[in-house]
Amino acid sequence: MADQSTLSRRGIMFILSSPSGAGKTTMSHKLLGADEEIKLSVSATTRPPRKGEVDGIDYHFVSDAKFDEMVEKDDFYEWAHVFDHRYGTPKGYIRQGLKEGQDFLFDIDWQGTQQLYQKDQQDAVSVFLLPPSLAALRSRLETRALDSAEVIDSRMERARNEISHWAEYDYVVVNDDVDECFVKVREILHAERMKRTRQTGLIPFVRELME
């Protein structure tokens, strides 16, 4: 007899967006550590690595020329200018993985989210994280201590513009307490996996049930 966890389903493109410093990376690391069914979609970027970031794990760090070449060869699922750099999702194995039931986590901005929805609405689930206040957002960027004061100022200037896109997302979660926020993000992922339209194994299961 089949139990539901063995029924086949399509994978999810699980998108986290927020203004810089609201906690996407924090939530992503927690989710990837706690859930074996989801893999990070590793973006390519022309931004230089921050302290502790590893090429191929956090990002594919590429030169401007290499990014141009990837755009030219249509290697990106989506790409965008964010702050002073370019960021993009390499096409890689995402389409095939989704068909096979693999979930992918995307830490991308609103421009990339719109592009993913245009390409594949059925598999996309988007979550926008809000900080509890702009003062808390600045304090997080300062405490993280990975960007210069100039970069922090420019990210704070862009925060209102980022936040103005909140209503384009399926879910909005305020990241005040890390653990509470993580519980909510995980609940969203769990519930979305159960959506009838994703569960491709249900039709044969129900047919057999009725025989």
Ligand SMILES: Nc1ncnc2c1ncn2[C@@H]1O[C@H](COP(=O)(O)OP(=O)(O)OP(=O)(O)O)[C@@H](O)[C@H]1O
């Ligand atoms: N709920 C929270 N309360 C306090 N600090 C937090 C919370 N969530 C995340 N942080 C801290 O805030 C800082 C910024 O978080 P994080 O790097 O996850 O943000 P981000 O949205 O990924 O930023 P960016 O877009 O710049 O990569 C980190 O030092 C992180 O530890």
Ligand SMILES: Nc1nc2c(ncn2[C@@H]2O[C@H](COP(=O)(O)O)[C@@H](O)[C@H]2O)c(=O)[nH]1
């Ligand atoms: N449209 C895309 N946006 C991306 C991608 N990878 C990351 N990002 C977003 O860029 C900013 C800045 O990131 P940071 O690591 O320099 O702080 C942040 O909003 C990310 O979500 C991508 O592939 N496409």
